[in-house]
Amino acid sequence: MNALIDTDVHVRWEQDTDLLPYLDKTWHSRWLLGRGGHTAQGLFIEPKFYDPDDPHPRNSPGLPGLTTVNIQAAANPATLDQEWLEPQGITAAVISCYDAALISTYADSDYPTEVAQAVNRWMTDHFLSKDKRLFGSITVATQDPARAAQEIRRAAQHPQMAQVVLSSGARMPYGHKYYRPLFQAAHECGLAVAIAAGTEGLGTSNPPTPSGWPGTVTEMRVARDTTFLAHLTSMITEGVFVEYPDLTVCGFGMGAAWLPPYLWRFDKNWKALRSECPWLRELPSEVAGRHFRFGSSGVTPVEPADEFWRLFHSVPGSRLLMHASDYPRWDMDQPETSFVLKTAPEDWKPWIRSEGALAAYPRLIR
């Protein structure tokens, strides 16, 4: 049987009270009651654009049609096993509590730092310790990079922690030296870093587009990928991979087809302006091809599919994609219907199914 690794599976506590054993009493009331911190829909902060789903609570019994939209995360490893891993033939899965990354958009730093460690301990106890096929993502509060690095080193003591998860919405591009302690800790522990779509324009994040605020969810969903472009460009230019040569960064929910033409432009400009970043001694596309990976569920299907795959020949390595389902979100990709798995050139499939993930997450090989 062919190995199949799912690099993007979401988990979440069932009741808010599940996290209390991991959280100091000081923070209990804020965790349970605090507005702008945590609701039934997630760790939610008011967006500035109009969301047509938002006026109606997503799990409102009066709106049965919307209930599927509410499903965002698996609550326990048994359900995950029965409903997803087993029937889909998944041999290993990287799980994350992706909305927990929202804590990095709060304006303070102590509370989010505490919540981060609570989420990590909860994930370790409730998922990693119960199923050897599951590999975890460490939540951090980026407001305090030194303590975030400390938390990465602590949480990474569990051998099934495989990556650190950051959100694409941020106060600064991730190449900034401010974030370096996080990458240093991840690199040191043999973890990948995921940058997941979400939190753009929420809390203290910059607007979801560099041109300002979108007026609609449509606009936001399309244009917010530009925040990830800025992170990728910044991390390569500022030398994150010169400093941490074994670090892999995985983009989730970002698509990928935009990348090759973007790198054409990046390479062109490096030729002229390399003196600004003298530590960058090779074409940016070489660095991107070596250090960046993308989850397949964010990829937009195109017709004809060959045109999609043809783009990747221009990126050195051409090994950018890993299978990712985004389970259990309503728009998740099943392996048999996944555009990427269905249409990939045959000789790329082993990489997309499992080899890419094994290379990105050294902790999956044990």
Add this chain to the structure above:
Amino acid sequence: MNSQAMTANKKEICVGPVEELPEGARRIVQFGTASIGVFNVKGEFYAIRNFCPHEGAELCLGVLTGTNKPTDRCGEYQWEREGKVLRCPWHAWEFDLETGTSLFDSKLRVKTYQTSIRQGELWVEEKITPKR
């Protein structure tokens, strides 16, 4: 002025009296079918073809500057080749004035020419490779 001469294995051109090209000065001259730039950098003379291999801009109208040499560590800057890096005025590609080599790809070169001073006059020469 600008007299040109050609022998069996080289052709050369007189740029003019050396004192007309003081330190820091440059002059664009026609050399056969090619336009070239002649530079005086701290008393040393350099000649390079006035054509950027990227999109054909007049390279020798670009700024003459230095560059940060490729370094091993993030945040490490080492300024070098002050006055000997020619940046194209169009897209800022950098070329080493002495060798004509681009700084981002050693295989990419702009033609350079030998210079010499004879009896107070500056000459630029090009070796002619015999045709087979």
